[in-house]
Amino acid sequence: MSFWKKLEAVDARVIYLILWIAIGLPLLTPLYLPLSISPDTVNYHKAIEALPAGAVVAFGMDVSPAGYGGELGPQARATAYHLFTKPVKIVFVSFWETGAPLIQDVWKNRFVADAMKDKKYGEDYVNLHWIPGSETGMAAFAEDVWKTVPADYKGTKLADLPMMAKIKSVNDFALLVCIETGTPGGPEYLRQWQARNRNLKMLVGSLGVSVPANIAYMASGQYVSILRGGRGATEYQYILKIVTPTDVQGSDAMTMSHMVVLVFLLLGNLGYLATKGQKGGKK
Amino acid sequence: MAVDLATMLGIYVYALFALGSYSFTYKDNSFFKFAEHTMVALSIAYNASVAYGYIRFTAVQPVITGKDATFLIPLVIGALFIFFFSKKYFWLYRFPIAVITGTGMGLAMSGTISAQFLDQVVATVRLPLYVVDKVLGFRPMDTLNNWLIFIMVMGTLAYFFFSITPESSLGAATSKLGLIGRWTMMVAFGSAFGNTVMTRMNLFIGVYKNLLRDYTSFLGLAALILVVATLEGQRAKKAA
Numbered sequence: 001m002s003f004w005k006k007l008e009a010v011d012a013r014v015i016y017l018i019l020w021i022a023i024g025l026p027l028l029t030p031l032y033l034p035l036s037i038s039p040d041t042v043n044y045h046k047a048i049e050a051l052p053a054g055a056v057v058a059f060g061m062d063v064s065p066a067g068y069g070g071e072l073g074p075q076a077r078a079t080a081y082h083l084f085t086k087p088v089k090i091v092f093v094s095f096w097e098t099g100a101p102l103i104q105d106v107w108k109n110r111f112v113a114d115a116m117k118d119k120k121y122g123e124d125y126v127n128l129h130w131i132p133g134s135e136t137g138m139a140a141f142a143e144d145v146w147k148t149v150p151a152d153y154k155g156t157k158l159a160d161l162p163m164m165a166k167i168k169s170v171n172d173f174a175l176l177v178c179i180e181t182g183t184p185g186g187p188e189y190l191r192q193w194q195a196r197n198r199n200l201k202m203l204v205g206s207l208g209v210s211v212p213a214n215i216a217y218m219a220s221g222q223y224v225s226i227l228r229g230g231r232g233a234t235e236y237q238y239i240l241k242i243v244t245p246t247d248v249q250g251s252d253a254m255t256m257s258h259m260v261v262l263v264f265l266l267l268g269n270l271g272y273l274a275t276k277g278q279k280g281g282k283k
Numbered sequence: 284m285a286v287d288l289a290t291m292l293g294i295y296v297y298a299l300f301a302l303g304s305y306s307f308t309y310k311d312n313s314f315f316k317f318a319e320h321t322m323v324a325l326s327i328a329y330n331a332s333v334a335y336g337y338i339r340f341t342a343v344q345p346v347i348t349g350k351d352a353t354f355l356i357p358l359v360i361g362a363l364f365i366f367f368f369s370k371k372y373f374w375l376y377r378f379p380i381a382v383i384t385g386t387g388m389g390l391a392m393s394g395t396i397s398a399q400f401l402d403q404v405v406a407t408v409r410l411p412l413y414v415v416d417k418v419l420g421f422r423p424m425d426t427l428n429n430w431l432i433f434i435m436v437m438g439t440l441a442y443f444f445f446s447i448t449p450e451s452s453l454g455a456a457t458s459k460l461g462l463i464g465r466w467t468m469m470v471a472f473g474s475a476f477g478n479t480v481m482t483r484m485n486l487f488i489g490v491y492k493n494l495l496r497d498y499t500s501f502l503g504l505a506a507l508i509l510v511v512a513t514l515e516g517q518r519a520k521k522a523a
Contacts, residue, residue, distance in 0.1 A: 016308045023488060027495050069493070070485035097333045098326075132337055139390050150341060191394025208481035212474050219432075220406030222398065229478065230485040250488055257484040 004271040015264060022260045026252035030245050033255045040218070041235040043225035044203055045082070047175070053087040055174040056167055060189065061092060061099040061106070067181035067207055068102050074233035074247060075205035076102075076179045077109040082240055083177070084115035089163050090125040091173075093149075095137055095184050100130035100153070111242045122161040129153035134184045138192040142170035170197045179205035186214060190222055205232075230254055294496065301490045302508050312515040314508060407436055438463030 025031075051057065059080065063072045083090050094100040104127070106112055119125055128149045131137040140148040145167055151157050158164045166172060170193045178186050186204045194200050201224050206214045208229030217223045227236055234251040237243040303318035342358055345351035360382055366375040410432060414425040442464030447454040 013309060019487075023484070023491055024495075027488070027491055066486055070487075070489040071482060073489070097330055100333075130333060130337065132334060134387075135390055136386055155340075187399060188391075190398040191391060195394045195398050208478040208485065209475075209483075211478045212471060216403065220403050222402055222406075229481050230488070231481070246492065250485075250492060253488045253491070254481065254484055257488070258481070261480055261484075 002275075004274045007267060007271050008275070019257060019260055022256045023253045026256055027249050030248045031252045031256075032248060033252050035231075035234060035238065035251055035255075037235045037238060038228065038232070040225050040228060041232050041239065044227055044232075045236065045239050047201060047203055047224045048079070048082050048086065048177075051086055051088050051175060054089065056089045056091065056172055057083055058173045058176045058193075059083070059090055059092045059103075060176060060178040060180070061094040061103050062096045062178060062180045062185050063094075063099040063102060064096065064181045065098055065102070068099075068105075071207050071230040071233060072179050072181065072205060073102075073106075074230065074237065074250070075227050076106050077112055078233060078236045078240055078242065079177055079179065079203075079205060079227075080106045081109070081111045081115050081242060082236075084112060084119055084125075089167075091167060092125065092127040093141070094130050095134060095188075096181065097130045097132070099181075103127050103129075103153075122156070123163050126161050126163060127153040135188045135192060138184060138188055142193050142196050145169060170200065173197065173200055175201045175203065177203045177205070180210065181207060182210070185210070186217065186223065190217065194222065203227075294493075298494055301494060302505060305487075305490070306508050306512060309512055310515070312512060314511045314515070407432070434463060435467040438465075439467050440464070442468070 026033075061076060063076070068076070080090075092103045094103065107116060116125075128145075129152065131141055131148060133140065137148065145164075146158055149158065152161060173193075176189060176193060178189055180186055186202070186206070189202065194202060202217075202222065203225055204214055204217075204223050205227045206229065208231075211226070211228050214223065214226050218226055227233060230250060231254065234243065234247055237247050300318045300321065303314045304322075306312055307315045338358075338361075342354040346354050346358065360379050363375045363379050366372040369375075410429045412426065412429055412433060414422040414429060416422055438460050441457045441460035442462075444457055444461070447457055449455060449458050
């Protein structure tokens with residue numbers, strides 16, 4: 001049996017094992033592999049930097065625990081940190097029931113907690129928790145915030161939260177940051193929020209798998225910019241200077257995993273070409 | 284690092300289920316099934332409890348206190364879902380389904396036409412094929428990029444244009460343009476695949492990072508899974 005034939009017959013579990021090792025190596029010790037900053041991440045950062053004092057920002061935490069544990073957690077934490085360092089009002093909200101409790105998890109991050117020290121709950125930021133109904137809920141919220149959400153995550157009525165006095169509908173928001181796992185996410189916000197407020201700027205923290213779909217909205221100018229998966233999160237952390245060795249380990253592990261996948265893709269294609277036309281090979 | 288008992292227990296439970304889920308990469312086993320079923324059960328229980336809390340606060344309380352009796356209408360319509368389990372009154376279950384589908388479709392369609400169709404078409408049509416920046420002057424890469432978008436959009440549209448027979452000269456030209464469309468779609472699918480790999484790897488890296496926070500739990504449970512997997516293998520062999 002030729003080398004290529006043996007390679008074709010290799011057990012998938014061997015590949016899994018190689019991936020475990022390749023990913024595990026940088027997780028034990030950071031390798032500090034080079035990472036360039038993409039223009040999208042720079043634009044994402046610029047959009048938040050350009051916010052005027054007192055601007056109201058909606059922070060859509062539309063994530064699943066799996067998405068949050070992988071790519072979206074670092075994105076959400078870096079974005080929240082950045083927003084808390086600016087003199088803006090933040091309304092945290094989630095249209096995913098699994099995303100709502102994770103808002104408080106974002107606040108627990110040491111960088112975010114530090115930036116929140118000078119901010120007062122109810123005056124500078126609020127957590128409106130989960131709103132059911134998916135896209136229908138988004139539409140209801142866009143039309144009338146007070147009717148859709150009678151109270152915040154602690155049960156405090158909106159009337160007792162001073163910053164909510166001026167926030168009645170989607171027209172009162174200057175920027176929407178949507179950290180999204182899937183549906184409802186960016187496209188639903190476009191349909192229900194941006195369609196009602198054409199001046200609403202949108203930033204989207206996207207899973208890698210959703211990037212190709214989201215790029216179309218960025219190219220058309222409907223989104224100001226996007227963060228591209230875990231890589232985008234690490235780039236953003238580098239810009240904000242809040243990158244930790246654990247984050248570097250994550251991005252190193254990602255690079256290593258891609259290198260392994262690329263090597264296997266290359267070997268697979270070489271094998272295909274080498275055995276093409278051979279007796280018993282692919283035609 | 285000193286860790287309290289509750290955190291330690293959390294790490295162990297996390298590790299148990301994470302490794303149980305990933306044990307599927309070795310082979311299907313009862314350990315994986317336990318993790319899978321527990322996850323499904325927990326998700327449903329969590330969603331039900333959160334939804335119950337919201338409905339109680341938003342709709343039931345205003346009705347009981349007499350603040351807003353109109354919430355009685357959605358409450359009654361929602362309650363009709365229970366007739367899914369009745370053969371005799373199953374038809375009543377169709378009412379909430381009709382309301383949800385109708386509202387959802389109506390809302391989505393109204394926004395889709397402007398936000399996802401017209402805006403996309405307008406943005407593509409408006410693409411300048413000769414890009415000049417006020418400060419930087421002629422932008423060759425942006426110009427090339429816009430030309431590529433133009434050609435690829437036309438190619439993809441041509442690929443799905445079936446109204447002209449390929450035998451005619453116009454049909455042959457459309458087919459040739461459609462070839463560009465086919466390549467465009469292949470590139471798009473390849474890009475989607477690459478991004479999917481990135482997401483899956485990131486999910487795994489997230490789990491891996493958490494597992495490595497505590498080596499004892501990782502190693503202990505890895506050994507446990509190895510034992511279970513071996514037992515499972517032996518049982519399968521015997522059964523065969």
